[in-house]
Amino acid sequence: MRTLTGRDAAIVLLERLEQVYPEAECALNYRNPWQLLVATMLSAQCTDVRVNLVTPSLFERFPSPEAMADADLVEVEALIRSTGFFRNKAKNLISCAAILSTEHDGEVPADLEQLVALPGVGRKTANVVLGNAFGIPGMVVDTHVKRLAGRFGWTRAEDPVKIEKDLQQLLPEERWTRTGHTLIAHGRALCKAPTPVCSACPIADGCPRRGVTCSK
DNA sequence: ATCCCGAGGG
DNA sequence: CCCTCTGGAT
Numbered sequence: 001m002r003t004l005t006g007r008d009a010a011i012v013l014l015e016r017l018e019q020v021y022p023e024a025e026c027a028l029n030y031r032n033p034w035q036l037l038v039a040t041m042l043s044a045q046c047t048d049v050r051v052n053l054v055t056p057s058l059f060e061r062f063p064s065p066e067a068m069a070d071a072d073l074v075e076v077e078a079l080i081r082s083t084g085f086f087r088n089k090a091k092n093l094i095s096c097a098a099i100l101s102t103e104h105d106g107e108v109p110a111d112l113e114q115l116v117a118l119p120g121v122g123r124k125t126a127n128v129v130l131g132n133a134f135g136i137p138g139m140v141v142d143t144h145v146k147r148l149a150g151r152f153g154w155t156r157a158e159d160p161v162k163i164e165k166d167l168q169q170l171l172p173e174e175r176w177t178r179t180g181h182t183l184i185a186h187g188r189a190l191c192k193a194p195t196p197v198c199s200a201c202p203i204a205d206g207c208p209r210r211g212v213t214c215s216k
Numbered sequence: 217a218t219c220c221c222g223a224g225g226g
Numbered sequence: 227c228c229c230t231c232t233g234g235a236t
Binding site: 044045046047049050081082083084085086087088089 | 230231232233234235
C-alpha cells in the first residue's frame, strides 16, 4: 500500500466526516433557484430554521423576481424582520429582483460571476445557489469552512477566495458541494472556534491540529 | 454573553 | 483593514 498523498489523506478524512454527518445538506426550504437565492440571502447571521419560518409567506406574496421587483420596501421588511439585518436584506432583495427581471429575463443566472454581481450576493451565497439549485459544483467557504480547512492543513490562505481556490484544487469538483455541508456540520458540532472539542471528535486521530486550542 | 452556513461600505 | 447592519435562540 502506497503512502497517502495530501489529497488522498484529505479525502479519507472527508469520507470519515461524511459518515459522521450523513444528513449534512442544505436545510433551507425552496422549490426553485429564485427561492433558494432569497432564502440564502436571508440566512446571513440567522438560523436556517428561522429563515424557513418566514419564506412561505414571502414566496407566496412574491413568487418571482418580477413580483419582488415592484415590492414595497416596508412590506418586505415586515415579512423578513425576524431574520435580522432586515433593512439591508429587504433593500438587497428588491434591487436584486429588479436586476433579475430586467437584465436576466426573470431567471436566476447559473453562473458564479453573474450571481456575485447581484446586490447582497457574495461568493458564499452564489456557491450555495450553484451547488444546490443548479447542481453545479460550488465550493462554499464560510466561517466554518475557513476555520476547518486551516486546521486540517488544507490551506494556508486567510482570504476566502484563495481558500476557495485551494479547496477546488485539493478536491475533485464532484465533492465541492457536499464538502461545504460536511465541514459546516462538523464546525458547528465539535470543531468550534476558538476551542474545538477534540476529546469528542471522531476524526481526531487523523487531524493535524488535534488537541490544539487555537483562536482561528 | 455568544452564536447563527455574510455582504457592503469607508 | 475596519466597521456596520439585526433579531432570535441558547
